[in-house]
Amino acid sequence: MENERLDLSPLDPTADRLGYERLVRRIMDAAAPELRRRAAGVNPLAMLAVWARPTLAAAAVIALVAIGALVATDRVGAVEDEAGTVAEALGLPAEAAGWLSDGRAPTQDDLILAMEGRR
């Protein structure tokens, strides 16, 4: 009993044929300007809506790649610049600046060569 389908047909809007046709006509009349606009040509807003998502996604990927590359380049440059700036400020010879930028301690041979070079 409880599981039997109820007869709700009096609420069916299509049962009243005239009323239903009136509703369809009402909707179609209200839709006419937009349908005319679409039939007349491409709607620029619609085109934007179609392309907005892929364009935004592509822009986001490009931005991420560009930022990544910038950060990486900047980091390498910063280390090199930093080494050069310290060497210059201390008035060290070019050889010493090279050891600094390489981040290594000079060997005995390096020191001898550097001293010979200064002579």
Next chain:
Amino acid sequence: MTDDSALVERARRGDAAAFEGLVRRYARQAHAVALAIVKEPADAEDVCQDAFIRALERLEECRNPARFGAWLLRIVRNRAHSVRRYLGVRQAAPLDALPLSSGDPGPARETDRSRLREDLLEALADLTEVQREVVLLHDLEGWKHREIGELLDLPEGTVRAHLFHARRALRDHEAIRRSKEG
């Protein structure tokens, strides 16, 4: 029968016949969903019209035209909720701002079918919104529990429970009405 994708594609290019095809295919379901939320048939018709126009204006946003119906009914639900909120505010207006009732029951009561309709609407008004949506979609529109669950974001079991309670409440209402008449 032409599938929804083809009709949507043609409607996007401004084909009135294609859009009318979509209107005729989904007006009944849209009306049932709207009626479940706003409760008054006249308001439900307004919601239907508004929802179809909004859908047409945003056809490019329908990413799966084959499922146009599901997309449209979500628009209908959103519009119906907005209208109900508006009507709630309007109905909360001060009493002296409301028009006086003429006491005329209106032509709707002139036939048995109209009376049945009025009774059903009155009984539906006592249900919760989700119960109304479930019972109208299932018993009027012939939707399956799974399809209703997808539209309302409810598990199938919950849909069955709402349907059970809605039917029982509507039958109780009918029984009370008959006992009063008898």
